[in-house]
Amino acid sequence: MQNFKNHTRFYPLHHFIITPLTLTLFIWSIVRLIQSFNSDFFGIALFHFLGALILLILPLLARIYALKNQDRIIRMEMRQRYFELTGKSLRALEDKLRLSQIIALRFASDEELIPLINNTLEKDLRAKEIKKLIKNWQADQRRV
Template sequence: MQNFKNHARYYPLHHFVITPLTLVYLIWSLTNLGEAIRIGEGISMEIYHLIGAIILILLPLLSRIYALKNQDRIIRLEMRQRYFELTGKSFQETEKNLRLSQIIALRFAAIEELLPLMDRAVTEKLSAKEIKQSIQNWQEDKRRV
């Protein structure tokens, strides 16, 4: 059962393989460039490797950013739909008073506690962490990025 303590997700291939390897390659390339500058040979080849390392480190980061931005848009749409189903009203006015992080945190609240928790989030300016800690009936989301 998902809850506040275990809801964070890691994608092993991204977090523990690709990203560390690209960091190692970047550090290795910087070290080799420094050595090439020190001895005065092969500088252009090491700059070439450094450019490749920078590109390789940006690719997984960019793909993660794109996926998270898309996920955020989907969560906004989901919350707009849930709010409309519960109230028959547009989420637009309430949404203006919430930060994206709060909306994302509210996504985990079950139907029966969503509206009261949303009101508390607006009036008490609860942080995302405080919202998540306040949830009694956690709505799982095991398909997040």
């Protein structure tokens, strides 16, 4: 059962293997670059540093792309839910809601969603505050 306390997800391959390994390689390449500053191996060390930098950036970019795509999907899902519940477009309210608020609101049940949107607009609630107010948590097991 998903709720506020356990909704944060870690993807082990990304968070505990790829990221630490690429960070270790990047740090090691910096050390080697500094050690070889005045030697004949500086060019090779620089090449390794650039390779490590690229390898460090790649999983971060992949994660950013996935999260941006997920944000678009969440926005579309929330537009659809709001329309199904009210018969009105959410677009008029979207300018008044931050994306983080919309993302947090998706965890609310259908019964709670409209009152929670109104409460968020009135009090400018932060995402964490919104999540804490949800009583009937709608789990999202498919997030990135």
